[in-house]
Amino acid sequence: MQKKIKLMWADANSVLWELTTEKEVSHKIPVLSETLKTRIDVWKGQYKKIYKIWLDHDQNGGLFDFKSQLNSDGTISCRDIEKELGDVRCYYWFDIDRSQDDKKEFIWLQCPLCNSQLLKTGLNNINRAICEHCRLVFP
């Protein structure tokens, strides 16, 4: 079976995680091109900056907008990771703003990009469903 990983920022060293075990996977591996590693690092820094602005000032800066530059850059990197690694599936982790009370219990059923019904993974609550077509993973 193909290994499944995800790109998700979590204020940790890594931004790549095994989908089934939640173990960190380093993106600083020789197989990936320097260009892609740099792009992932830039995305990581940008995500952290925007996340902090959201925490401190309650302005989401594209964090929860699927079509924002931040999330587009992430999904593009994910696709390139797949291309360069060859034998993995790489999903981009995405969620809504759960700080709002009416959205705390929200469960993703449809893909926000292609509107397809999501596949249940049977994994933990942070990787509850995926869209294979768009390579997205949702809590």
Ligand SMILES: [Zn+2]
């Ligand atoms: Zn989709």
